[in-house]
Every structure is written in structure tokens, then in C-alpha cells.
Amino acid sequence: MKPTIISIVIVIVLIGGAFALTKKSDTSAVVDANNVTIVDGKQIVEISAKGGYQPRKSIAKAGVPTIIRFDTNGTFDCSSSVRIPSMNISKSLPQTGKTDIDVGSQEVATLQGTCGMGMYPFEVEFKS
Numbered sequence: 001m002k003p004t005i006i007s008i009v010i011v012i013v014l015i016g017g018a019f020a021l022t023k024k025s026d027t028s029a030v031v032d033a034n035n036v037t038i039v040d041g042k043q044i045v046e047i048s049a050k051g052g053y054q055p056r057k058s059i060a061k062a063g064v065p066t067i068i069r070f071d072t073n074g075t076f077d078c079s080s081s082v083r084i085p086s087m088n089i090s091k092s093l094p095q096t097g098k099t100d101i102d103v104g105s106q107e108v109a110t111l112q113g114t115c116g117m118g119m120y121p122f123e124v125e126f127k128s
């Protein structure tokens with residue numbers, strides 16, 4: 001009787017552990033999400049804006065005409081106001097929708113942006 005209960009407990013712990021591991025790898029998959037696509041020679045970097053920017057850091061290709069596409073979905077905080085100071089870009093996003101910002105063809109460098117008040121950062125690293 002007792003050994004049965006112990007082995008049942010062990011099985012439950014093992015299954016629970018496997019679930020925990022699966023969840024962990026799912027989370028990292030979201031963090032490393034491939035949010036950069038190239039369609040018809042245009043590079044699209046998708047960043048969602050709501051209580052900050054996700055992903056915080058994107059990796060893109062230098063030398064390709066690039067659009068940063070901001071997704072908002074019930075965004076009422078100040079991440080709906082986007083600034084990329086080095087390019088003199090300042091844009092108000094709708095509460096819900098997609099907004100494309102054309103940043104042209106970038107050199108190898110990191111483009112830094114923030115929300116309107118400068119508290120939520122994001123960056124796009126352009127690599128060769």
C-alpha cells in the first residue's frame with residue numbers, strides 16, 4: 001500500500017516537473033520570438049506596445065528598407081506615444097491598431113526608442 005502511494009507521488013512530481021520545463025521553454029520562445037520578417041524586400045519589425053514594448057530588443061538586418069510596425073491593443077498608457085530621438089521620430093499610436101514607421105535602410109547600429117515620457121525603452125539592433 002505505502003510503496004504504491006510513494007510511487008504515485010513520484011510520478012506526479014515527475015509530470016509536474018515536465019510541465020514546468022515545458023512552460024519555461026515556452027516563455028523563452030516568446031522572449032526570443034522572431035518578430036522580424038522580410039516581405040517583398042521590405043523588412044518588417046513588429047513590436048507590440050502596451051505597458052512597454054515587446055520584444056524589448058529586436059535583431060534586424062542592416063541595409064534593408066525597414067518598417068517598424070507597432071501593434072497596440074487597448075493601449076492606454078504612454079507606450080502609445082513612440083519616440084525615436086536619433087531619427088527625430090515622434091508618433092502617437094491609436095489605442096488599438098497597427099502603425100508603420102518607415103525608418104529606411106539602416107547602417108549597422110542600434111536604434112533606440114522610448115515611450116513619450118522616456119520610461120519604457122526598446123531597441124532594434126541592425127546587423128550586417
Ligand SMILES: [Cu+2]
Nearest residue numbers: 078115117119
Ligand atoms: Cu512612458
